[in-house]
Amino acid sequence: MNWKSSIIPSQTKMILARHLVIFARWPRLGSGKRRLAAGVGAVEALRFQRVTLSLTVLRLGRDARWITWLAVTPDDSRPWPRGFGVLQQGGGTLGERMARVAKVLPPGPVLIIGSDIPGIGVNVVARAFRGLGNHDVVFGPATDGGFWAIGLRRCPRFVDPFRKVRWSTEYALSDSMRNLSGHAVTTVDILEDIDDRPSLDRQARWECLHADRRR
Secondary structure (H helix, E strand, O other): OOEOOOOOOOOOOOOOOOEEEEEEEOOEOOEOOHHHHHHHOHHHHHHHHHHHHHHHHHHHOOOOOOEEEEEEEOOOOOOOOOOOEEEEOOOOOHHHHHHHHHHHOOOOOEEEEOOOOOOOOHHHHHHHHHHOOOOOEEEEEEOOOOEEEEEEOOOOOOOOOOOOOOOOOOOHHHHHHHOOOOOOEEEOOOEOOOOOHHHHHOOOOOOOOOOOOOO
16 A cells, blocks of 8 residues: 655544545546536536535544545545545555555544535544444445445454445445444445436535535
């Protein structure tokens, strides 16, 4: 796992800290959110990426209850906001990339989220971390059968829920949970991540949701 060592978290208490990881793609016209772009056009899809990424970092990134990291793709993309640890996602499936990031971070529980969730807020993130106090894994289920968040306690060892998962389908959550037989698993709020025009249309105020969200 390669670090961009020139950018490190401004918070210093890292031992057994809570680690919030925002998975982020560098916003670029024609890159990412292809299903959304097919419905609303490439320019509007790019605007959605830029706005929701910026608001997610702004809304969650300065909360003192956790250390915020950005797991980025492409690996050589820059510049990213200052004051956060920046990790390269690397190659492979989404599961391989999430496992890679979760394994490299300092000790403490990890919560991985996307940057396309208009309904997210600091309170639901805090509830997810609390769930890891007595569970090995916590999921934030998404309305489409996937999940918008996954949290890993990583104590006493790393538990891998990412094997043989059908990513970007309605089976992503059920496949992941099937890998966790014998482990303590819990869930938090169901939220919608935005992958296509119908999901965006259901979030008519998506540009404003982060500013007043305390769920």
